[in-house]
Amino acid sequence: xxxxxxxxxxxxxxxxxxxxxxxxxxxxxxxxxxxxxxxxxxxxxxxxxxxxxxxxxxxxxxxxxxxxxxxxxxxxxxxxxxxxxxxxxxxxxxxxxxxxxxxxxxxxxxxxxxxxxxxxxxxxxxxxxxxxxxxxxxxxxxxxxxxxxxxxxxxxxxxxxxxxxxxxxxxxxxxxxxxxxxxxxxxxxxxxxxxxxxxxxxxxxxxxxxxxxxxxxxxxxxxxxxxx
Amino acid sequence: xxxxxxxxxxxxxxxxxxxxxxxxxxxxxxxxxxxxxxxxxxxxxxxxxxxxxxxxxxxxxxxxxxxxxxxxxxxxxxxxxxxxxxxxxxxxxxxxxxxxxxxxxxxxxxxxxxxxxxxxxxxxxxxxxxxxxxxxxxxxxxxxxxxxxxxxxxxxxxxxxxxxxxxxxxxxxxxxxxxxxxxxxxxxxxxxxxxxxxxxxxxxxxxxxxxxxxxxxxxxxxxxxxxxxxxxxxxxxxxxxxxxxxxxxxxxxxxxxxxxxxxxxxxxxxxxxxxxxxxxxxxxxxxxxxxxxxxxxxxxxxxxxxxxxxxxxxxxxxxxxxxxxxxxxxxxxxxxxxxxxxxxxxxxxxxxxxxxxxxxxxxxxxxxxxxxxxxxxxxxxxxxxxxxxxxxxxxxxxxxxxxxxxxxxxxxxxxxxxx
Numbered sequence: 001x002x003x004x005x006x007x008x009x010x011x012x013x014x015x016x017x018x019x020x021x022x023x024x025x026x027x028x029x030x031x032x033x034x035x036x037x038x039x040x041x042x043x044x045x046x047x048x049x050x051x052x053x054x055x056x057x058x059x060x061x062x063x064x065x066x067x068x069x070x071x072x073x074x075x076x077x078x079x080x081x082x083x084x085x086x087x088x089x090x091x092x093x094x095x096x097x098x099x100x101x102x103x104x105x106x107x108x109x110x111x112x113x114x115x116x117x118x119x120x121x122x123x124x125x126x127x128x129x130x131x132x133x134x135x136x137x138x139x140x141x142x143x144x145x146x147x148x149x150x151x152x153x154x155x156x157x158x159x160x161x162x163x164x165x166x167x168x169x170x171x172x173x174x175x176x177x178x179x180x181x182x183x184x185x186x187x188x189x190x191x192x193x194x195x196x197x198x199x200x201x202x203x204x205x206x207x208x209x210x211x212x213x214x215x216x217x218x219x220x221x222x223x224x225x226x227x228x
Numbered sequence: 229x230x231x232x233x234x235x236x237x238x239x240x241x242x243x244x245x246x247x248x249x250x251x252x253x254x255x256x257x258x259x260x261x262x263x264x265x266x267x268x269x270x271x272x273x274x275x276x277x278x279x280x281x282x283x284x285x286x287x288x289x290x291x292x293x294x295x296x297x298x299x300x301x302x303x304x305x306x307x308x309x310x311x312x313x314x315x316x317x318x319x320x321x322x323x324x325x326x327x328x329x330x331x332x333x334x335x336x337x338x339x340x341x342x343x344x345x346x347x348x349x350x351x352x353x354x355x356x357x358x359x360x361x362x363x364x365x366x367x368x369x370x371x372x373x374x375x376x377x378x379x380x381x382x383x384x385x386x387x388x389x390x391x392x393x394x395x396x397x398x399x400x401x402x403x404x405x406x407x408x409x410x411x412x413x414x415x416x417x418x419x420x421x422x423x424x425x426x427x428x429x430x431x432x433x434x435x436x437x438x439x440x441x442x443x444x445x446x447x448x449x450x451x452x453x454x455x456x457x458x459x460x461x462x463x464x465x466x467x468x469x470x471x472x473x474x475x476x477x478x479x480x481x482x483x484x485x486x487x488x489x490x491x492x493x494x495x496x497x498x499x500x501x502x503x504x505x506x507x508x509x510x511x512x513x514x515x516x517x518x519x520x521x522x523x524x525x526x527x528x529x530x531x532x533x534x535x536x537x538x539x540x541x542x543x544x545x546x547x548x549x550x551x552x553x554x555x556x557x558x559x560x561x562x563x564x565x566x567x568x569x570x571x572x573x574x575x576x577x578x579x580x581x582x583x584x585x586x587x588x589x590x591x592x593x594x595x596x597x598x599x600x601x602x603x604x605x606x607x608x609x610x611x612x613x614x615x616x617x618x619x620x621x622x623x624x625x626x627x628x629x630x631x632x633x634x635x636x637x638x639x640x641x642x643x644x645x646x647x
Contacts, residue, residue: 060556062641083560083561086555086558086559086560087558089556090559095556097553097556099549103550103553104550105255105258105259114554114557115557118245120248121247121248122248163557
């Protein structure tokens with residue numbers, strides 16, 4: 001089934017990113033053009049050092065591009081200040097990282113509702129209900145009061161997926177979400193992502209080296225030497 | 229189309245995050261209870277040292293002041309010396325007479341009652357005592373002792389010297405021919421309460437006085453060579469129908485003596501001498517003691533600041549990936565700042581309160597109920613500056629937390645998550 005919506009979620013035009021300045025500067029992204037439609041699953045492929053993570057960080061508003069156009073949901077994010085980008089990130093973007101995914105001193109449920117609590121300044125009863133529902137969806141309702149440190153790697157990634165969905169974002173960025181998992185857990189996490197993409201119509205951009213994961217996505221974007 | 233928040237909205241948003249930031253801060257502190265307890269204990273020990281030093285220095289100062297200044301005025305007022313007439317008007321003038329300034333007769337303070345009414349209203353003045361003073365000898369049979377004679381108003385007998393604390397026998401009433409003398413002097417003259425003694429003043433007047441009370445102040449000069457009598461009796465004995473020799477003052481804060489005496493001098497035109505001038509060595513000793521206490525208390529505060537700052541620096545470093553995740557989840561820089569500053573505030577508050585409780589629990593039993601006995605520390609827990617200790621600890625811990633908190637809020641989430 002195809003979730004793609006013709007209205008673009010993200011538009012990148014001639015996007016560059018250079019680390020450092022002058023002769024010692026390294027240009028990682030070299031005039032990149034990309035349109036991400038709403039509702040799809042996009043695989044971001046490329047060798048190490050190709051610029052995948054840099055692109056993912058720019059899309060997540062964690063990193064600023066050096067030049068070019070960067071629009072998401074129709075907004076120009078190139079010139080936005082840190083507070084604006086932080087607020088935008090909280091409301092519209094979810095993350096699933098490969099490592100260091102959860103806050104270790106918090107329970108599974110507290111981790112899931114963190115983006116909502118940060119937005120509202122409090123863990124509201126509604127947020128706790130939605131968090132519990134999301135944990136139920138990822139099959140961890142019996143682990144909601146477990147500290148993050150008491151969860152297995154696969155369970156942590158599933159909690160991370162639930163957390164990424166908490167604020168009903170338009171885009172979820174997953175950086176090697178299964179890279180640190182055994183094959184069974186990896187399969188569970190990917191089927192969960194696909195299911196949520198179907199159900200919530202959330203756009204996923206998944207950075208991966210794994211061809212089998214890329215095959216499960218509707219769009220493949222390959223980066224080589226900073227270009228698509 | 230999505231509306232991006234303007235900066236002011238973002239700030240309001242940061243303010244609303246305060247409560248949740250406090251939860252995160254508490255979670256950080258409770259996740260490692262032994263480390264947090266150790267840190268709070270360290271702060272508490274420093275606070276205890278602060279309170280202990282304040283109580284000891286304060287108690288020691290009181291002890292020294294009571295022992296040496298107990299019978300002494302904080303400020304003494306005397307009539308301004310009359311200006312000598314200009315005797316030499318030019319280089320070729322003839323000197324008719326030269327007279328030493330100190331030999332000019334001082335007529336005392338006239339209109340003392342009016343002066344006292346004004347002086348009693350000056351802020352910082354606790355009580356004033358107008359006195360007539362002079363020299364004389366007490367004679368009993370063949371025994372003669374030189375004494376300083378002080379005439380006091382009957383309603384202000386205990387204004388300067390706390391005779392009520394020193395009284396051994398008899399009463400403090402000085403009406404008519406009553407006289408108060410020290411126990412040592414009484415022994416020398418073989419006098420008891422109710423006994424009579426003759427007083428001959430330097431001006432040659434003689435009166436028979438009745439011993440109304442005996443005291444022991446612990447100050448040798450007072451106990452062995454002073455006689456206190458009714459100011460009306462002194463007036464006739466020293467031929468001073470009007471005025472008084474001096475006005476002595478006790479102040480609310482004896483360390484305020486210089487300022488109050490300057491002020492009174494300006495207001496009244498009288499010579500005002502603070503105890504810091506008359507007992508300068510004692511003042512310097514007390515000041516050195518107080519300065520030493522301040523330095524030690526300063527060290528205690530520095531310990532708190534270094535302890536909290538270093539602990540939070542370590543925590544910030546250890547939690548870099550978590551900070552990265554929080555930033556990625558939409559936590560603002562202000563949110564991270566509040567999380568870490570709150571930890572400093574909480575540690576400072578807990579350390580302050582625990583230190584204060586320790587201080588009260590340990591120092592209260594050590595505070596002597598009455599006079600300090602030999603070998604006993606003159607601790608006065610009431611002077612422990614407990615409120616100040618908690619406030620300064622809270623302030624110090626908060627300031628100490630700002631630097632690590634700023635550093636935490638500026639962590640690059642990409643670098644932190646990528647670690």
